[in-house]
Amino acid sequence: MDIVVIGAGYAGTVAANRLNRKVPDARITVVNPRGDFIERVRLHEQLAGSGKAARPLGEMLRDGISIETASVDKIGDGAVTLDDGRGLEFDYAILAAGSIADPLPGAIAVSTWEGAEQARTELEALPAGGIVTVIGGGSTGIEIAAELAEAHPDLRVRLVSDAIAPTLSAGAQRHIRHTLARLNVEIAADTIVEIDGRTLRSESGRELDSDLTLWAIISAVPDLAARSGLAVDPRGRALVDENLRSVSDPRVFAVGDCAAVPGMRMACATAAPQGAHAADTLARMIKGRAPRPFSMGYGGQGLSLGRHDGLMQASDRADNAGWLFFGGRVSAVIKEGINRYAAYASRTGNSVWIGGPKQ
Structure with missing residues (x-):
């Protein structure tokens, strides 16, 4: 066989x-x-x-x-x-x-190993005050923006999206925005339609400068x-x-x-x-x-917000977010545990899950 x-x-x-x-x-x-x-x-x-x-x-x-x-x-x-x-x-x-990702020309797709490595190399070459723009307001973009801002406080980190964590509850969205603000992440509510060198052009017509543009949308x-x-x-x-x-x-x-x-x-x-x-x-x-x-x-979603903060959002089995969520250091510890379990399940094949919603 x-x-x-x-x-x-x-x-x-x-x-x-x-x-x-x-x-x-x-x-x-x-x-x-x-x-x-x-x-x-x-x-x-x-x-x-x-x-x-x-x-x-x-x-x-x-x-x-x-x-x-x-x-x-x-x-x-x-x-x-x-x-x-x-x-x-x-x-x-x-x-x-x-x-895979399908980025605009001029952006680096960071949902792949090759893209993450390319971005890491270019990140190291940026001078203090350099502008890093993350495109995408889902979990991938949020985690990247928070991690970058915490690990590289000398850089300006911007997150561009017409919505931030749209599948999560209103309370969870507020926690994410509060945490990103604490980390000095700028949030631009817009959609980028063209990248011309260091210039990003948005759907609303404004232009944004960017030294490094990261595409965090998996579509x-x-x-x-x-x-x-x-x-x-x-x-x-x-x-x-x-x-x-x-x-x-x-x-x-x-x-x-x-x-x-x-x-x-x-x-x-x-x-x-x-x-x-x-x-x-x-x-x-x-x-x-x-x-x-x-x-x-499903039972919920978890996000990392840097090494010292996180978010756990409860949901029903159909993946609809409820009102209950937890943020802060405990959530970061739980998210780390989930990441470790994912690797353990892959290595052993011992994966467990709950049944789907009743039809």
Whole structure:
């Protein structure tokens, strides 16, 4: 039994390690463009120089799992074609290619390892008083702005977005704004439509100076599923059935950001359970047992606001934010614990989650 896992983020590593434990005689190969596992939830720390986001992939995968450091050009009929022309045959494949950013020209996409490293290098070259602009008011942009402002108080940090944490409660939004103000982060309520060197032009017509512009919006997925002929939604995510199997090729599972699962948001909190469920489903099928539908609910969201502050927002299982939230140092400690658990789940395959909302 040959199983190929495409991508070694949270979803892919959880799936591979769980399958290795549940189907020990399967030949599992993980294909990833780099030889490291990237803790995406720590990329803001890597960028700011306050932490590390990379671990050797060999330390994250169980013994017996093969690693191919390559990119996948196409998923074909029972085989994947790598960027060097080689092919890997499979009985089953798990597509866990994650998501990508589509920045305006002139901005650095910091949701990837390469972008975070480029930004870190350019950040080190900025003089005191240099202006760093972070575009995007979601959790990625907020965490980057707070981390940068705390780690580099000699720089001017600006966050540009037409909304700040729009999916969180009003109280949580106020806490975020208060914390960013305490860290001297300027907030510009606007939308950048063009970058011309050091000049940012906004939708409202104003111009902003920026020495380093960081794109913190994740809005796209790799086109691997589409160019492989798998059925996709308008955003390019692979369409899957209730068991997370491709609706056009039942030998292929799709999990994480690149899978079109109704009601799910892009997050490691989503990716790990989906990777685990795909592994469980495949293990059941191999043993001749019927698969079970995927069901997952949320309990809230967590944000880092520098090393000494954070925010925990409670939500219902459908991911609707409630009024309850916690901020401050305790929330920062809890968020750090969540980050460590995400890495533990990836390394061991021991992911747990709550059931989805009642229909």
